[in-house]
Amino acid sequence: MRRVMLWLCAAAVLLPVALLALYAVCARWPWPAPLPQSLSLRGIQALLNADVRGTLLSSIGYSLGSALLSTLIALPAARAISFYNFAGKRAMRAVLLAPILLPSTAFFIGLQTLFTRLGIINTALGVMLAHIMVILPYPIWTLCDMMQSVGRTMEEQARTLGASPLRAFSAVSMPLLLPACVSVTALGFLISFGQYFLTLMIGGGRVKTFAMLVVPYIQSGDRMLSAAFSFAFILAAGTVYGVMDAVLRKHSGARPPTRGSLV
Amino acid sequence: MKRVLKTVCAALLLCALLLQGCAKPKDSARVDYADWEAVLRAAKGTTVTFYGWGGSDLINAWIDQQLAPYCKTVYDVTVERVPMDIDMILNRLIGDKAADNAAGGIDLIWINGENFATAKDSGLLFGPFCQYVPNYERYVDAQSEEATLDFGMAIEGYEAPYSNAQLVFSYDSSSISAPPTSAQALLELCRQNPGKFTYEAPPGFTGSAFVRNILNETCDYAALAALPEGVDDATLRAAVQPGMEFLRQLNPYLWEGGATFPATNAQADAMFMDGQLLFSISYDPYHVSSMIANGQYPATAAAFVFDAGTVGNTNYVAIADNSQNIPGALCVADAILSVPMQAAKMDPSSWGALPVLSSDKLSQEEKDLFSAVPIGEGALPQDVLLARRIAELPAYLVPRIEAIWLEEVPGK
Numbered sequence: 034m035r036r037v038m039l040w041l042c043a044a045a046v047l048l049p050v051a052l053l054a055l056y057a058v059c060a061r062w063p064w065p066a067p068l069p070q071s072l073s074l075r076g077i078q079a080l081l082n083a084d085v086r087g088t089l090l091s092s093i094g095y096s097l098g099s100a101l102l103s104t105l106i107a108l109p110a111a112r113a114i115s116f117y118n119f120a121g122k123r124a125m126r127a128v129l130l131a132p133i134l135l136p137s138t139a140f141f142i143g144l145q146t147l148f149t150r151l152g153i154i155n156t157a158l159g160v161m162l163a164h165i166m167v168i169l170p171y172p173i174w175t176l177c178d179m180m181q182s183v184g185r186t187m188e189e190q191a192r193t194l195g196a197s198p199l200r201a202f203s204a205v206s207m208p209l210l211l212p213a214c215v216s217v218t219a220l221g222f223l224i225s226f227g228q229y230f231l232t233l234m235i236g237g238g239r240v241k242t243f244a245m246l247v248v249p250y251i252q253s254g255d256r257m258l259s260a261a262f263s264f265a266f267i268l269a270a271g272t273v274y275g276v277m278d279a280v281l282r283k284h285s286g287a288r289p290p291t292r293g294s295l296v
Numbered sequence: 297m298k299r300v301l302k303t304v305c306a307a308l309l310l311c312a313l314l315l316q317g318c319a320k321p322k323d324s325a326r327v328d329y330a331d332w333e334a335v336l337r338a339a340k341g342t343t344v345t346f347y348g349w350g351g352s353d354l355i356n357a358w359i360d361q362q363l364a365p366y367c368k369t370v371y372d373v374t375v376e377r378v379p380m381d382i383d384m385i386l387n388r389l390i391g392d393k394a395a396d397n398a399a400g401g402i403d404l405i406w407i408n409g410e411n412f413a414t415a416k417d418s419g420l421l422f423g424p425f426c427q428y429v430p431n432y433e434r435y436v437d438a439q440s441e442e443a444t445l446d447f448g449m450a451i452e453g454y455e456a457p458y459s460n461a462q463l464v465f466s467y468d469s470s471s472i473s474a475p476p477t478s479a480q481a482l483l484e485l486c487r488q489n490p491g492k493f494t495y496e497a498p499p500g501f502t503g504s505a506f507v508r509n510i511l512n513e514t515c516d517y518a519a520l521a522a523l524p525e526g527v528d529d530a531t532l533r534a535a536v537q538p539g540m541e542f543l544r545q546l547n548p549y550l551w552e553g554g555a556t557f558p559a560t561n562a563q564a565d566a567m568f569m570d571g572q573l574l575f576s577i578s579y580d581p582y583h584v585s586s587m588i589a590n591g592q593y594p595a596t597a598a599a600f601v602f603d604a605g606t607v608g609n610t611n612y613v614a615i616a617d618n619s620q621n622i623p624g625a626l627c628v629a630d631a632i633l634s635v636p637m638q639a640a641k642m643d644p645s646s647w648g649a650l651p652v653l654s655s656d657k658l659s660q661e662e663k664d665l666f667s668a669v670p671i672g673e674g675a676l677p678q679d680v681l682l683a684r685r686i687a688e689l690p691a692y693l694v695p696r697i698e699a700i701w702l703e704e705v706p707g708k
Contacts, residue, residue, distance in 0.1 A: 060591040063571035071591040079353050084360070142391075149395040237388060237401045238347060238378035249379045253351025254562025257592075 050267060056260035076261030085246060089269060092226065092242040095157060097273070099164035100221030104214050106165070107172035114173070115180040133170050137230070145234045155237040163235045164225040171224065172217035179213040180206075212281055219277040226270050243269065327623050329428040336371065338623035343374040346613075346628065348406030350379020351562075354586060358647045362640050363631060370634075371627040378402075382411045389420040392618055400618035403625040407455060408611040409447040410691040415614065416454050422615040424453025428626055431633035432456055437654035441687065442610040448521070448690025455612035456629045459641060460650035462608035462681050463505050464599045466568065466576040466584045466674075475575075475600035479513040479542065485574070486549035492574040494550045496564050497557035497706070498698040502579050503564075505607050507701055508694075511539040512686055513604050525692045536697055540704045547708065555707045569593065579609075581681055582648030585672025589645050598674040601684050608685040610652060639665045644672040650681065 057076045059069035079085065113119070114126065132140060144163055145154065153159035183206055191201040229244040238245070247266055250258040327338045344367075350356055356377065364375040380388075385405055392400045407415065415421050426432045426443075436443050436457060444451055467475045476482040486493045496503030511517060515538050523532060547554025551573065558564040561577065568576035569592050580586070587593035613632060615625045631637055635658070638651040651666060658666075671677060689697070 061569050061594070063569065073591045075353070075590055145388075145391055146395050149391065149397050154397070155401040233380060233384060234388075238380045239345065239376075239401050245379065249350040249381075250353070252381075252560070253349075254560040254566060255351065255353065256562075256566050258353055 050264070053260050053264045053267070056256055057264050058257075058261075060257065073257065076257045079258055080261050080265055088241045088246060089243050089265070092244070093269060093273060095161055095164070095240070095242060096222045096225035099161045099168060099225045100218045102161070103165050103168040103221045104172050104176075104218045107169060107176050107217065108210075108214070110169075110173050111176035111180050115177050116185060129173055130170050132167050141231050141234050144231075148235055154235065155239045157236075157240050160232055160236040160240045160242075163231055164228060167228065167231060168221040168224050171220055175217045175220075176210070176213060179210055183209045211284060215277055215281040215284070219274050222273055222277070223270055226266075226273075329425070329622070329626065332428070332430055335428065335623045335626050339621070339627045340372045342621050342624040343376055344403045344621055344624040344628050345376045345378050345401060346404045346406070347378045347380050347385050347402050349381060350377070354647050358641060362646060363628070363637060366634075366637055367628055367631045370631060371624075373624045373627045375628060382407060386411060386415055386420070389415065389616060389618070390418065393418075393420065398618050399620055400616055401620075402616040403619040403621050404628050405614045405616060406458065406611065407614050408609060409449075409688070410694055412446050412451075412455055412612065412614065413449040413691045416449070420617055421454050422617045422619060422622060422625075423455075425615055425622075425626060425629070426451075426453040426456050429456055429630045429633065431630045435633055435635070435653040435657050437657065440654065442652065446610065446612060446691070447688045447694065448692070451612075455614040456633060457652035458611050458613050458632055459647075460581075460608060460610050460652050461579045462581045462601075462650065462685055463502070463509055463577065463579050463606040464581055464583060464601055464676065464681070465606075466578065466587075466593065466597055466599055467574060468571075468594055468597050470594065470596040471571075472574060475598075477600075477603045479510050479602065479604075482575075483542070483546055483549075486546060489574055490549045491551055491553075492572070494552070494554075494557055494564055494567070494573060495577055496561040497559060498701050499695065500559070500561055502561035502577050503557065504694065504698055504701075505579055505609075505688075506577050507539070507543065507697065508689055509602070509607050509686075510542055511536055511689075511697070512607070513602065514538040514542045517686070517689075520693070521687070521689050523690070523693060525690070527693075529696075532693070532696060533700060536700060540700065543701070543705045544708050547705065554705070557706060580648055581650050581678075582642075582644035582671055582675045584674040585644040586648050588673045593674070595673065599676050601676065601681065603684070605684040605686040607688050608681075609688045635662045635665060639669055642666065642669045642671075644670075644675060648672075648675075650678060 055069070058072050058074065060071045060073035060075070062069040110129070114122065114129075119125075141163075144166070148154045148159045148163070151159075153162070185206075188201045188205050191205045192198065196204065226242075227244060228242070229248045232240065232242050232245060236242070243262075243266060247259065247262040250262055328334050346359065356379070359375065359377045364377070367373045367375050382405075385402065385407075389400065389402065391397075405415075416423075426436075426438070432438075438444075442457060442460070446455065465475065472485070476485050482493075495506045498504035498507055511520060515536055520535050523535065550557075551567070558567070561579075564573065565576045565578070567573045569587075578584075581599075584593060584597050584599040588595055588597055613629050615622060615629070619625055633653065635653065638653055641647045641649050642651055648671075655663060688694075
């Protein structure tokens with residue numbers, strides 16, 4: 034029974050992707066013909082264009098960069114929210130959630146005006162900063178939970194044994210937090226990789242990401258090109274996610290004993 | 297924590313400001329645009345951003361693989377195509393203006409109709425500039441309607457012609473023997489084949505043009521075109537009433553009984569390819585031959601237009617008022633109006649757009665270049681199209697007619 038459910042789930046995910054791959058090469062498929070009437074490599078050729086490949090690579094670069102920076106910023110933020118009390122902590126939590134709660138158009142227009150004044154409109158830096166703002170709530174909240182469940186007791190033990198605060202954190206807490214860091218970075222990557230509207234508003238079309246190539250074809254309804262580009266989009270996102278997941282697995286194999294076994 | 301975040305942000309912003317300060321754009325303010333040699337010198341080695349709709353791979357490829365290399369060879373200007381919908385382009389220009397950003401990233405814009413009217417009225421465009429462009433002077437008939445009026449809006453040199461488009465219908469000769477030659481005949485055919493026709497929902501570009509095409513046959517089109525800006529609602533409604541009545545009559549025989557319409561023209565076109573619809577509509581005059589050539593239409597597909605004509609428009613390129621590279625943008629506008637580029641653009645395998653150059657101003661060799669372009673299978677030749685071309689209604693009427701359609705046609 035469980036196996037049947039598993040197969041059903043797999044089919045529900047894989048069939049649409051397979052159909053996408055098929056549409057990427059089929060030019061005409063009139064109803065009710067069971068098979069496509071003519072195939073074409075137009076979609077694949079458009080994908081193999083050197084500009085498209087360059088855009089895909091730089092897009093992966095922007096998204097990985099934004100995701101890594103987000104995790105780096107989120108780590109101390111989550112620690113502060115989890116373990117310290119400071120004035121305005123509740124307000125801070127609300128502010129950190131704002132990019133998710135505010136209507137995104139309003140948020141984006143504000144960012145556009147601000148970045149124009151700052152002179153970072155139409156730059157990769159501006160786009161990455163904007164992406165980081167959109168990503169941040171997710172790693173912060175995930176890492177907050179993780180920090181609280183890891184706790185500080187083990188770190189305090191290390192401190193009583195004479196380790197410096199930095200060493201106590203890096204040798205004791207960090208290894209326990211690392212798997213969570215890798216997953217939130219992967220999540221951040223996916224959020225950034227899928228941004229279209231924000232990238233267009235801040236990057237002004239000058240900073241080209243893969244989403245900006247895909248969406249016009251989907252909007253204009255060119256089935257073959259949108260299928261081919263969407264398939265490549267899924268493939269690229271999946272590959273990066275898969276690599277991160279593999280890193281995580283490799284790491285968790287050599288993970289130090291969990292908290293439960295220590296106590 | 298707060299302090300850390302603040303410091304990081306401040307540091308990043310500082311870096312950005314420094315970087316921005318280093319990358320000073322070429323000073324184009326001092327060029328005398330009337331001196332073409334000076335424009336060429338100022339444009340040499342620069343990059344021009346060309347903003348426009350990016351939803352057609354054919355058009356994208358034409359810009360990337362034909363226009364861009366031509367500009368590089370002839371003017372040493374690099375063309376960077378930026379795919380962006382016109383609403384968004386206008387938003388950015390308005391945003392730049394609001395933020396007093398005199399250094400915009402947008403140089404050349406693909407534009408026409410009500411968007412041009414909006415941009416020109418809001419002072420977002422540089423101009424008049426057409427008189428600076430040598431190929432405009434050489435090949436464009438400046439007195440012609442397409443060079444003076446864009447959807448009824450005075451151009452006054454603020455945009456240079458890019459392409460001519462005309463609405464054409466496609467049908468498959470293996471499923472119907474003779475295409476309808478009038479709106480009435482179309483209604484008759486739909487009545488015999490219920491559920492086999494639909495059109496893109498206005499304000500979609502093509503669907504909206506189809507509706508105006510129906511108005512041409514059912515209403516007093518000349519009187520409609522003469523309605524002034526700010527005409528009251530009742531007068532406009534009365535003027536388009538026969539057309540809306542006709543479309544309501546058509547409704548029950550449409551796909552989904554006319555209760556709903558495809559959101560994009562490409563969706564309707566895909567339904568035609570899949571054999572769900574008998575006709576498809578396109579504003580690209582050589583759409584049929586392009587589609588036969590890439591295997592999406594069957595070889596038996598062909599184009600037709602109504603005997604009373606179909607609407608045609610011209611689309612243009614304009615230059616942003618805060619462009620940092622006006623000399624470069626002028627060069628690209630010049631390239632677009634060159635004979636080799638207009639002829640290349642006419643080829644359905646690379647785009648299939650009608651040229652905008654005046655044939656009276658072309659030499660015999662230049663004319664031969666155009667007549668040598670193979671228009672492919674199924675398409676109507678240029679002279680047939682031009683003989684059945686009707687002008688677009690004024691831009692200010694278009695959104696109002698679209699609103700009336702939305703109120704009075706779907707599901708009625």
